[in-house]
Every structure is written in structure tokens, then in C-alpha cells.
Amino acid sequence: MKSILKRIQNGEILVADGAMGTMLFQRGLKPGEPPESVNMKNPEMLEEIALSYLNAGAVIIQTNTFGASPLKLSDYGLESKTEEINRIAVERVKKVVGNNAYISGSCGPSGKLLKPYGDTEPDDIYQSFKRQMRSLINIGVDLICIETMMDLNEAILALKAARSISQAITIIATMTFNETPRGFFTIMGNDIKTVAEKLEKGGADIIGSNCGNGIENMVKIAREFPKHTSLPIIIQSNAGIPEMKEGKLIYSETPEFFGEKTKELIKAGVSIIGGCCGTTPEHIKVIRKIVDIYIENDGNGNRLVRH
Amino acid sequence: MEILNQISVSLQQGDDEKVFALTKQAIENGLYPKDILDNGLITGMNIIGEQFRKREIFLPDVLMSAKAMYAGLDQLKPLLISEGIPTLGKIVIGTVQGDLHDIGKNLVGIMLKGAGFDVIDLGKDVPPEKFIETAKKENAKLVGVSALLTTTMTNMKKVVDLIKNEGSDIKVIIGGAPVSKEFADEIGADAYAYDAAKAVEMVKEMV
Numbered sequence: 015m016k017s018i019l020k021r022i023q024n025g026e027i028l029v030a031d032g033a034m035g036t037m038l039f040q041r042g043l044k045p046g047e048p049p050e051s052v053n054m055k056n057p058e059m060l061e062e063i064a065l066s067y068l069n070a071g072a073v074i075i076q077t078n079t080f081g082a083s084p085l086k087l088s089d090y091g092l093e094s095k096t097e098e099i100n101r102i103a104v105e106r107v108k109k110v111v112g113n114n115a116y117i118s119g120s121c122g123p124s125g126k127l128l129k130p131y132g133d134t135e136p137d138d139i140y141q142s143f144k145r146q147m148r149s150l151i152n153i154g155v156d157l158i159c160i161e162t163m164m165d166l167n168e169a170i171l172a173l174k175a176a177r178s179i180s181q182a183i184t185i186i187a188t189m190t191f192n193e194t195p196r197g198f199f200t201i202m203g204n205d206i207k208t209v210a211e212k213l214e215k216g217g218a219d220i221i222g223s224n225c226g227n228g229i230e231n232m233v234k235i236a237r238e239f240p241k242h243t244s245l246p247i248i249i250q251s252n253a254g255i256p257e258m259k260e261g262k263l264i265y266s267e268t269p270e271f272f273g274e275k276t277k278e279l280i281k282a283g284v285s286i287i288g289g290c291c292g293t294t295p296e297h298i299k300v301i302r303k304i305v306d307i308y309i310e311n312d313g314n315g316n317r318l319v320r321h
Numbered sequence: 322m323e324i325l326n327q328i329s330v331s332l333q334q335g336d337d338e339k340v341f342a343l344t345k346q347a348i349e350n351g352l353y354p355k356d357i358l359d360n361g362l363i364t365g366m367n368i369i370g371e372q373f374r375k376r377e378i379f380l381p382d383v384l385m386s387a388k389a390m391y392a393g394l395d396q397l398k399p400l401l402i403s404e405g406i407p408t409l410g411k412i413v414i415g416t417v418q419g420d421l422h423d424i425g426k427n428l429v430g431i432m433l434k435g436a437g438f439d440v441i442d443l444g445k446d447v448p449p450e451k452f453i454e455t456a457k458k459e460n461a462k463l464v465g466v467s468a469l470l471t472t473t474m475t476n477m478k479k480v481v482d483l484i485k486n487e488g489s490d491i492k493v494i495i496g497g498a499p500v501s502k503e504f505a506d507e508i509g510a511d512a513y514a515y516d517a518a519k520a521v522e523m524v525k526e527m528v
Contacts, residue, residue: 035472045473046419046446089421127424131384194376203379256471256499258507263471291471 015113018074018157018184019219022246022285027305030074030118030250030288031067032298036265038063038078048090050082053102060106068111070295071302074288075115076159077103079150080122085134085142089125100149108154118157118186119150121172128167136171143175151179159186161250162225162290166204166212173216186248186286187218190225191235198235206235210242222248225290227255228267229275236282246285251275253292265292273300280308324350328361328393333368335385337392344393354400358437362393366435374518380428383517387431394434408439410528411461413452415443417476422469425497425517429465432517433524449479456491463527465520466510468497478508485509492527496520 021028038049041059052059064075082100084093092099100119107117124142126134150158158176163169169187176185189209191198199205213221221243223235229251239247253265253272272293279287287305289297324347331339340362347357369386372378401408412433416426423445433440441459443451452464464484468474477495484491494512495505496519505513512527514520 035470039472043472044419045470045476047472049472125422127384131381192376196376199376199379201380203381255501256474256504257501258475258504263475 015116015156018116019246022220027280027284027308028074028286029072029298029302029305030248030286031064031070031072031076032289032293032295033253033291034063034076034078034080034120036292036294037066039263048081048087048092049078050080050087050092050099050103051090053078053082053099053106054095057102057106060103061110064107064110066295067298068115070298072288072298073115074118074157074286075107075111076118076120077107077150077155078120079103079146080120080161081125083121083124083142083146085124085126085139086122096145097149100146101153104150104153104155116156117154118159119147119155121146121150121158121160121176122162123164123168128165136167139168140171140175143172144178147172147176147179151176151183155183157184157186159188160218161186161188163187163189164200165202166200166209169209170212170216173213173218177217184219185217186220186222187213187216188222188224188248188250191223191231192227193231193234198231198238206238207242210239210245214243214245218245220246220248220286222250222284222286224248224250225252228252229254229272233275233278233282236279236284240283247283248286248288249279249284250288250290251293252290253297256292267292269294269296269300272297273304276301276304280305324352325357325361325364328357329365329368332362332365332386332389332393335382335389337385337389340389341392341396344396348396348400354397354404355406357393358397358401362390362397363435363437366390366432370432370435370518370521374516380424383428383431387435390431390435409437409525410463411439411441411459412463412465412524413441413443413456413459413461414465414467415447415452416445417466417468417473417480418446418448419476420468420470420473421445423467425469426465426467428517429467429496429514429520432521433465436521436525438524449476449483452480453483453487453489453491457489462491463524464491464493465524466493466495468495468500471499474499474504477510481509494520494523494527
């Protein structure tokens, strides 16, 4: 497959997949069960989800390994299964997507707070990420996706861990921001400027934001990033904040709404658009449709709409 | 008192050694423990809470100030108890069953302690029964439940149902990243707090 960075340089907009947790939940994952337990208990589910996103038009498919770093797995006494959990996740996606999509190895936060605010040593977090990264990269992911990070220092540790395993692998790094009267910040107080500069310096290839409070804020975040970096931007938004209706969790932002906002993300110069919590293959289908319209309107391999 | 102001300022700066030394000195100078608590530590934590709420400061600042607060509070607590000085009220808090995230819950605990409440923290992954059993045993009238995951927030309903089904007058306040006022209403919780500072405000109204 062609290098993802080359495709982006050529002006292509790539569509990534949507939520994993939401899909697992729909398929019977119980509250409180670690999502990664599915990898061992019910790996067919991983194929089913990968296929539904592939069919929806995603060309980047994530592995179910968000919480599969040993430090995080130790919460459930599963750290000794780190390699197995990561291996199965990659293999099952690979089996479904073949060469039709990039396999993106998901890596989320350790769930620990770094010293001096918390009690965890940076090296413990680094070693934990390194073990997961080694697993993902050795089995053959095309990309590493460090995501939902709220502490820039932790994101950098994950970046370094991935780079220590492979200099060549494409690394995506995204963080989660909240809107404040003074702009967007992570809960640890990192602003977009600092995040963009430090992630770029730290060796990321593609940076941006995921999760969050809904796609309208993501449009604002997407406009901010290019002011501080020359790297391609990725946006993977939640479908709003979940609400409880008749005993079920509902995310308020519809695929149609996502479609409208996708146009704005494209105008902001975003290179990869996908979804996070609450998004489904229906959301991805609409994103695909909108992106295709923009690509069709072009003709020269360059993007038509850039205001 | 100048020393109380110094305690408040040092707490805001997250200087735990200074808060420890100043609190010790204030006790030795014969100041009332309640006075040191209210006009030193709580005053400082109130300011920190307000700044965090406006996102003028962030989680790391709050956590450093919390460390400083404990450096003072740990010295005052035995004195307050031996003098029989009541706290603002008792509240049992914990992260909902199945959820192992406790940063937000800890923050709420810090802010409540910093406001003068007696906080019983049950930790994370707390079964619904444990909330109500502890509240009854400790004679607490309030239970605070936290969740970070959309996959675990539904377990909050079990805590509310358990308490309401018993006809207990214990009140439940909930919070956490995916939780909303609408969700709180839907499951029948008594209150919802958007953040730790709001939690303190609500709890003050509820006791």
C-alpha cells in the first residue's frame, strides 16, 4: 500500500473509522468489563466491527487495544496477557481488511498520573507503552495511534516508546481538549500551541484531537492546529455528550450533522477525519460521502476547498 | 491574622512544606484549630477551587495545592476531633462499580475536604450496596458517585434505585465526564455536579 503520508501530501483526505467501545457495547460488552477482554473471549466481534467500518468507507481501521498497555491492563489483572491481547487485535483486523485499509494500533492513556502530581514514575509509563508498542509494531500495524491523551508529558512518553521500536512507522498522536474562556486546554493545562509544537518535536507524523464534547468544538480545534504545526491534522470527534433515554445511552449528534461539520473540517485543512465515542458506521458513511464529493470536485489531486 | 493568610497563600502556591511549618507554628501560637482550618486552609482551597473552575489553573495546580492542604489538615484533624468540633457534614464518595477511574473522584474529595466536609472515600469499582451500607453505618446523609466511562455510568442507576427502594432519605449526587443533568434526572439522582467546585456548592446546599 502507498504510504499514508504520501497520500496526504498529494492532497487526499483519508477517512478513519468510528467508535470501538460503542460498537462493543452494542454487541453485549457489559459495563465495567475491559473492552480488550473481547480480544480473547470473542475475537469474531473484532472482525465484524472492522468489516462494518471498512464497508462504510474507512481506510484507517483501529485495533481494539486502547487500554492494552500492561499498566492499564494491570487494573484487571491482565498485564501478563499484554502480547496476546495486542496480537489478536491486530491479526483480526488484518484478516478482514487485508491491503484495503491501514491498520492503526490504538494506544490510550495509562490511567496513571505522573509524579509529582500522582505517584507514577515516568519510566514505568514509558516501559509500559514500550511493551505495547513492541507488540503492535512487531505483529505489523501500519500506524500507531496514540489517542485521548490529556497529559502532554504522557503523550510524549508514548511517542518515544513507539519511536524506540521503529523509526519508520507512521505515528498519529491526538489529545482531548476542553473549551475554556481562554481557549482550548487539556485537563492538565496543555494548550493547542504547546501540544502541536511538542508533539511535532517529539516525532509524531500526524497530530490532532479526538474524543471531546462534540464535533462543533472539533471544528474550532481543527482551525487552531495548523497555526502551530506543519504536520497533517487528524480529527476524530465524539458524537456529542451521551444522554440516557429510556435506559439506553444515546449520542445526540446524527450522521447528517457530522456530514455538515465534515465540510467545515475539510475547509479547516484536516487530512484525516474519523469518529470517536458514539459514532457508528452510519457516521463514517456520511463522512465518506462528503469527502468523496470534495475529491471528485477537484481533478488535479489538489483540494478544491481551502478557505 | 497574618499567619493564616500566609497559610492560604502557601497552599495556593502548592508549597506543602511551608503549609506544614506554618500550621505547626499557628497551633503552637495557640490559635484555634477551627480558625486555622477556616481562615487558612479552607480560604486557600476556596480560591484554588474557583480558579480551577474558571480554568485559570489546571489539574496539576489543584493536586499540588491538595498536597499542601493535607500537610496542614493532618495536623489539625486530631485537634478538631478532640475538641468535638463538628464538620460541615459527612459524605460518602466513590467511583461506580466497574469503573477504575478515580482522578475526578479524588478531585471532588479534595475539594469537599478543603471546604470542611468529612469525606469517606470508598475508592473505585465500588458495589452499589457498599455506598448505602457505609452511609448508614457512618450516619452520612449524602452519597457521591463518579463515573468516567459511558459503559459504566449506567451502574449509577443501581445506587440510586437501591437507596430509593429502601425509602432512605440519603441523597445521591453524581458527576463525571460523560454524566449530564439530563442523565441525573433520568436515573433519579438528587443532584448533578458538572465539576468539583460545583459539587462543593451543591453538597453545601444539600446538607
